[in-house]
Amino acid sequence: MDNKQGMISMALGSWLVALAAGAVAAIMLWVLGGWSFMQGAFAGFVVFVVVGGVISWIMTRPLPAPNTVELKPSEPAETPKPAAAATPQAEKPAEAETAEKSAAAEASAAPVAKKAAAPKAAAKKPAKKPAAKKATAKKAAAPKAAAADARPAAFSDAPRDGGADDLKQISGVGPKLEETLNSLGIWHFDQVAKLKKKDIEWVDARLRFKGRIERDDWVGQAKALAKGD
Numbered sequence: 001m002d003n004k005q006g007m008i009s010m011a012l013g014s015w016l017v018a019l020a021a022g023a024v025a026a027i028m029l030w031v032l033g034g035w036s037f038m039q040g041a042f043a044g045f046v047v048f049v050v051v052g053g054v055i056s057w058i059m060t061r062p063l064p065a066p067n068t069v070e071l072k073p074s075e076p077a078e079t080p081k082p083a084a085a086a087t088p089q090a091e092k093p094a095e096a097e098t099a100e101k102s103a104a105a106e107a108s109a110a111p112v113a114k115k116a117a118a119p120k121a122a123a124k125k126p127a128k129k130p131a132a133k134k135a136t137a138k139k140a141a142a143p144k145a146a147a148a149d150a151r152p153a154a155f156s157d158a159p160r161d162g163g164a165d166d167l168k169q170i171s172g173v174g175p176k177l178e179e180t181l182n183s184l185g186i187w188h189f190d191q192v193a194k195l196k197k198k199d200i201e202w203v204d205a206r207l208r209f210k211g212r213i214e215r216d217d218w219v220g221q222a223k224a225l226a227k228g229d
Contacts (some may be wrong), residue, residue: 014055022048152199155185165189169225172216180207192222 026044029035035043159165164187167178184203186192195203195213204210213219 010059011056014059015052017055018048018050018052021051022046151185152202154191154194154199156187157185159187165225167192170216170218170221172212172218177207189222189226192218193226195219 022044024044025047026040029043030037030040033040164182167173167181167186167189168175170189170192173181181187181203184206186203195218200213200219204213207213
């Protein structure tokens, strides 16, 4: 009797908890969720039924009667299986013989490989001669490059005693370009008038706009200016 009364009280308690959960859910959906009263009441009823059924099933399910749990005896541990039988010692001499044969073959092949590699190493030594030729070619090219970069002899670091000419009178020569020509050593009209092809190439390589000397005919203009025309 006491057991039945306990089960009934637990069932009633679980449904009361479910009723409270359903009421709280209905109020929350109605007030905060913006649901209508009927929608909130229906959702609360669903929560009431689900929660009540789950809690009552958990709380009121029958427990196993005492002395009904059977304990199984522990099974004895399995005995380890014997390891595989070792290979007979009769096989060892055969393996030793094969190892000795392979070592002898490698030892005999080593001198042959060294002899074959020796001619290759000897053939690589003459490759140093082209490198020497390149070095001599570079040494020969160095004076030519220095000569090409050398300033023409007609140019000077400073103007003559009479002062520098106004190179801006040449069409195409502005103030900045005049400063560049002065820095290269050109100060006077006669220097521009006497420019040769090599001198023009040397000056043209140092100007921002190449080809202006021949395009604007600096040489012809400078000859006229030098004569005072």
